[in-house]
Amino acid sequence: MRRRHHSPKADKLAALAQAINLPAETLLSALGDGDHHPALAPSPLTPVRVKGAVQAGAWHSAIEFPLLDQYTITSPANGQYAACPRYGLLVRGDSMNQMFPDGTVVEVVNFSDLGRKPQDGECVVAIRRDGVDMEATLKIVQLREDGSAYLWPRSTDPEWQTPIRLGSLDEAMRHYADFGDRSDGPDTEILALVVWAHQPVGKWAWK
Numbered sequence: 001m002r003r004r005h006h007s008p009k010a011d012k013l014a015a016l017a018q019a020i021n022l023p024a025e026t027l028l029s030a031l032g033d034g035d036h037h038p039a040l041a042p043s044p045l046t047p048v049r050v051k052g053a054v055q056a057g058a059w060h061s062a063i064e065f066p067l068l069d070q071y072t073i074t075s076p077a078n079g080q081y082a083a084c085p086r087y088g089l090l091v092r093g094d095s096m097n098q099m100f101p102d103g104t105v106v107e108v109v110n111f112s113d114l115g116r117k118p119q120d121g122e123c124v125v126a127i128r129r130d131g132v133d134m135e136a137t138l139k140i141v142q143l144r145e146d147g148s149a150y151l152w153p154r155s156t157d158p159e160w161q162t163p164i165r166l167g168s169l170d171e172a173m174r175h176y177a178d179f180g181d182r183s184d185g186p187d188t189e190i191l192a193l194v195v196w197a198h199q200p201v202g203k204w205a206w207k
Contacts, residue, residue: 014045014076015076044076044077045074045075045076045077046074046075046076046077046082046086047072047073047074048072048073048074048075048086048087048088048107049070049071049072049087049088050065050070050071050072050073050087050088050089050090050105051064051065051070051087051088051089052064052065052070052089052090053065053089053090053091053092054089054090054091054092054106054125054136054137054138055092055093055136055137055138056091056092056093056094056095056096056097056100056102056137056138056153056155057093057094057095057137057153057160059128059135059136059137059164060092060093060135060136060137061133061134061135061136062127062134062135062136063136073088073105073198075107075196075198079195081109081195084109084113084114085109085110085113086107086108086109086195086196087107087108088105088106088107088108088198089105089106089108089125089138090103090104090105091103091104091105091106091138094155094156094157094160095138095139095153095154095155095157095159095160096123096138096139096153096154096155097154097155097156097157098154098155098156099123099154099197100138100197100199101199101200101202103199103200104197104198104199104200105197105198106123106138106194106196106197106198107194107195107196107197107198108125108191108192108193108194108195109192109193109195110191110192110193111190111191111192111193114193117190118141118143118149118190118193119141119143120141120142120143121140121141121142122140122141122193122194123138123139123140123141123193123194124138124139124140124141124151124190124191124192124193124194125137125138125190125191125192125194126139126151126164126166126188126189126190126191127188127189127191128187128188128189129187129188136191137151137164138194139151139152139153139163139164140152140153140154141190142163148165148166148167149165149166149167149190150163150164150165150166151163151164151166166188166190
């Protein structure tokens with residue numbers, strides 16, 4: 001960065017500092033000579049609670065960690081979702097590994113807090129209730145001209161190439177509170193938007 005006189009944006013700098021486990025101020029000091037470019041000013045961080053796990057593959061039982069197993073990560077506090085309540089979910093499975101490898105922590109915002117419906121191409125968390133059972137999945141939402149909505153995986157695994165059809169978006173946006181005690185079939189809700197990701201770094205596979 002010094003050699004190329006490159007000044008990263010504040011959120012990129014905060015992410016870099018977190019990745020190498022250094023305070024942003026220490027990284028600033030190492031990059032500069034005492035006179036820091038305004039773009040290198042440390043980004044304010046906010047705590048985000050990792051509350052549970054979501055299966056990236058097929059519908060899987062929604063898992064909320066016990067309170068003692070929940071933990072907090074930090075994330076840049078700026079951006080368009082800074083004012084929205086966020087929480088973290090641990091991604092399990094390979095059906096979204098082109099975007100989020102197994103072990104990624106995604107930050108999500110509920111659409112009820114955003115005050116809008118999902119948009120075509122967004123990564124979402126959907127939940128399904130069938131009787132007393134609750135399941136969840138992580139997918140890309142596709143909205144078609146006929147009004148139907150699909151949840152698509154993004155995977156290198158041939159097993160995960162088929163979308164889940166939800167019917168209309170309005171049907172998929174009924175809030176969980178409206179499900180009541182119905183048990184006459186599964187009810188689905190597109191619950192939350194994925195807004196940030198903290199990814200593990202693995203080894204490169206030589207071919």
